[in-house]
Amino acid sequence: MEEKLKELKNRLEEVGDLNLASSVLSWDQATYMPAGGAPARGRQLALLGRLAQEKLIDPAVGRLLDDLRPYEESLPYDNDDASLIRVARRDYERAVKVPPALLGEFYAHMAESYQVWTQARPRNDFAAVQPYLEKTVAYSRQLADCFPGYDHVADPLIDFSDYGMTVASLRSLFAELRQQLVPLVEAIAGNAEPDVSPLRRTYPEPKQLDFGLSVIKQYGYDFNRGRQDKTHHPFMTKFSLGDVRITTRVKEDDLAEGLFSTLHEAGHAMYEQGIDMKYEASP
16 A cells, blocks of 8 residues: 555646646746746646646546555544545546646636736726636636536535535625624724825835835745745745745835735745645645
8 A cells, every 4th residue: 555655646746746837837927927928828837737637637546546545444534644545536536527628728718818917907998808707707617517416606616726615605604704794894984084194105115025024024924935026916826835925016105005915925825834844745
């Protein structure tokens, strides 16, 4: 069983590395890539996404998971090996239902859509992105239809990000949150409006960036395993547990724009930086 487990881990590591290489290319598109690189970037992301999917759904992976089931069942549920096999099986059984070509097309489309959005956003030009959004919805429906039997078309899509969650469970959650949040917002709105003028003064971009970085350093963000760059819309991305990056955007007349983005994304990043390094390159 030890050799089979080692082979499974090696195969999963290759899948993970292909997906993380895609993350590097996506980060570059959102930070430093010149606009002229967009067509090739979509093609490259499509290739990596398709290759990762093909490696994950290789029948050899399915055979390894079958062979390892007795070993998995002999271990405590939360044992590291048992958990690895269980999560890998879940990912495999979901992935085999999605054609690699469909994923490749979707990734290429998303890269193209992002580039169009970066140009349309400053102009507030919804018409420019509308056909891309419509195509995104069409692709999303195709992905959902790979999982027939759902109660709501969004259920399979939600499951990709939050395993076990459905539209029904989210509606129940949001209803409970609404009961608590609406009175809270109403109470705040009934108070005198706070003085936010300190946030609305003019602060040079370099000083804003330096201030934000000084705050998250005190929070505990590890700059030996991360960095911050500017982008159109802030996000966190991970290339490995040793390379977890964040992005922000700055308005010189609105301190909150850059500062709160930096704080928010640093929170995501510190979660990732807090994962034990022994889980590197595993699902």
